[in-house]
Amino acid sequence: MDIGDIVVRKSYGKDITFRIIDVKESNKGKVFTIKGINLRIIADSPEEDLEIIPKFKLTEEEEVFNRKVNDSIQKILISRNDFRNKYRTLNKSIKKNLDNDLAFGRPGKILHVDGDAEYLEVCAKVYNQLSLDVVGRTILEREQPNKIIDVVKEVKPNIVVITGHDAILKGTKDYMDLNNYRNSKYFVQTVNELRNYEPNYDDLVIFAGACQSCYEAILDAGANFASSPSRVLIHCLDPVFLCEKIAYTNIEKVVSIKDALENTITNTKGIGGLQTRGQYREGFPKSNYI
Structure with missing residues (x-):
């Protein structure tokens, strides 16, 4: 995983897509700073909680947002x-x-x-x-x-x-x-x-x-x-x-x-x-x- 990759968080049911904007090393491994693609949120996440998805794939929740x-x-x-x-x-x-x-x-x-x-x-x-x-x-x-x-x-x-x-x-x-x-x-x-x-x-x-x-x-x-x-x-x-x-x-x-x-x-x-x-x-x- 690297800056620019599109990811979802496993612990949140892969509900929102994020873009990785920063990577830092910690005692427990890499910590990624991620920001929402459509939602105004920024968060930190360990590498094991993230999963890369195709660039233009939307979650079900985001499909609903787009229709709205x-x-x-x-x-x-x-x-x-x-x-x-x-x-x-x-x-x-x-x-x-x-x-x-x-x-x-x-x-x-x-x-x-x-x-x-x-x-x-x-x-x-x-x-x-x-x-x-x-x-x-x-x-x-x-x-x-x-x-x-x-x-x-x-x-x-x-x-x-x-x-x-x-x-x-x-x-x-x-x-x-x-x-x-x-x-x-x-x-x-x-x-x-x-x-x-x-x-x-x-x-x-x-x-x-x-x-x-x-x-x-x-x-x-x-x-x-x-x-x-x-x-x-x-x-x-x-x-x-x-x-x-x-x-x-x-x-x-x-x-x-x-x-x-x-x-x-x-x-x-x-x-x-x-x-x-x-x-x-x-x-x-x-x-x-x-």
């Missing part, structure tokens, strides 16, 4: 198209003198900060599919608290995603101790920095966390949404589907938690949060020069 991802994308696109058609019909019947073709809208701008460049690339493709205005930055979790404000000042987003890898350390009994998580303390510190910069929850919408993150501590720090209420593994694209709902909901409307999470993959087990105002602004008239 495709279903979510289709639901979003169909729903958005239905909304546009209803909006046009309403304007034609109520405001006959208004040329609706001159109306336009601007979804909220997203800054997606990710500790993993590969995850960010996957997310960027789906953001693009969903016509979202997004700027991505790869910043290691431990560096995010010190760098986030400079990036926010540069990008000027309405919505910020802070994510990467996380995991509960093996044998943990105290789920509120941040020392029992790989990266939750960095997510908490980053959210604190953001809230000191912009205290208003509607002027800057924040999602923070990854797999099994300390949900309560991240929310207490000031996030609108966080992972993971049930300490489950969240899907790589969960933040994308959450942000889409906020970015494309009219600023006059407060988004319910249920609506915000309806298209996410892990739903309320993986993500929770607070009522948050949408970030979509309507405009009129459209420019003749664009």
Whole structure:
């Protein structure tokens, strides 16, 4: 086994595929650092617990996740198209003198900060599919608290995603101790920095966390949404589907938690949060020069 190999863990029923990203020698032999292909988890594993699998083979659980991802994308696109058609019909019947073709809208701008460049690339493709205005930055979790404000000042987003890898350390009994998580303390510190910069929850919408993150501590720090209420593994694209709902909901409307999470993959087990105002602004008239 070597860096780059695709593996599953025997002790977990071979439920998730991982990529080996590091190898270290210990008194008991080789220890491999592995990260989820689709789920935002990083873990250490002894060599005897790993099994190499073909590069493009998916587990049964991941096949289910992939179907959910495709279903979510289709639901979003169909729903958005239905909304546009209803909006046009309403304007034609109520405001006959208004040329609706001159109306336009601007979804909220997203800054997606990710500790993993590969995850960010996957997310960027789906953001693009969903016509979202997004700027991505790869910043290691431990560096995010010190760098986030400079990036926010540069990008000027309405919505910020802070994510990467996380995991509960093996044998943990105290789920509120941040020392029992790989990266939750960095997510908490980053959210604190953001809230000191912009205290208003509607002027800057924040999602923070990854797999099994300390949900309560991240929310207490000031996030609108966080992972993971049930300490489950969240899907790589969960933040994308959450942000889409906020970015494309009219600023006059407060988004319910249920609506915000309806298209996410892990739903309320993986993500929770607070009522948050949408970030979509309507405009009129459209420019003749664009």
